[in-house]
Amino acid sequence: MIELDAIDRQLLRALTQDATQSAGALGRRFGLSQPATWRRIRRLTEAGVLKGRRLRLDAEALGFTVRVFLGVKLSRKGQLSLEDFERAVSAIPEVQSVEHVLGLFDYRLRVVARDLPDFERVLRRRIMTLPGVGEVEANVLLSEERRPGPLGAEADPVRP
Missing domain, CATH: 1.10.10 (Arc Repressor Mutant, subunit A)
Known part of the structure; x- marks a missing residue:
């Protein structure tokens, strides 16, 4: 460190x-x-503290006004490779992030869509058709606040 x-x-x-x-x-x-x-x-x-510089697009400005967190529980963990699921779900353009988690679900996905009918299409035609997908729980994001990163408030403030 x-x-x-x-x-x-x-x-x-x-x-x-x-x-x-x-x-x-x-x-x-x-x-x-x-x-x-x-x-x-x-x-x-x-030292690996900085890992590249990425451009962040504003999904809402591009017409993607619905943001959803999906909990995905795989139905056949033994028969389905986790890497295969990750590769398949990562190929879906509306899926912004794929996180392998512990808890009730196996994965947490962040999905963007133009509206609710568009999200339903992505869910039914793309995500639910992936091999091994069992239970899915959707949480629609209502608002998002920017939180301090790992440096937090204890670090010296940045001058304007």
């Missing part, structure tokens, strides 16, 4: 908010030179 100082935590929070910021801009913001900032970012990347 890598030791993080206050500047490392500030850099991580700043990059979490906008990963496109340059090392020069971040350095100016936190009182570092561009090379010093770049070395810190490279060290965090090499």
Whole structure:
């Protein structure tokens, strides 16, 4: 595990908010030179703390206004490879994430759809037809709040 100082935590929070910021801009913001900032970012990347930079699309702005969490219980765990299910369900474009979990269900899926009839189509024609799918429980997301990441409130606040 890598030791993080206050500047490392500030850099991580700043990059979490906008990963496109340059090392020069971040350095100016936190009182570092561009090379010093770049070395810190490279060290965090090499340590596995930073795992790439991803673009997040706004599903609602693209017309996908329904978001659903599905609990999926497999009916034949012994006959069906978990990897086969994961591969098949991951190929469905509306499935945004696939999480193997402990508890009542075997998997938790995050699914987006344009509306409820579209979600029903995805559920009936794509998800329920996958081999091994048994019980399914749907929870429609009503609202979503951004929560602090693992750095939490105990870390030094990021300057604007």
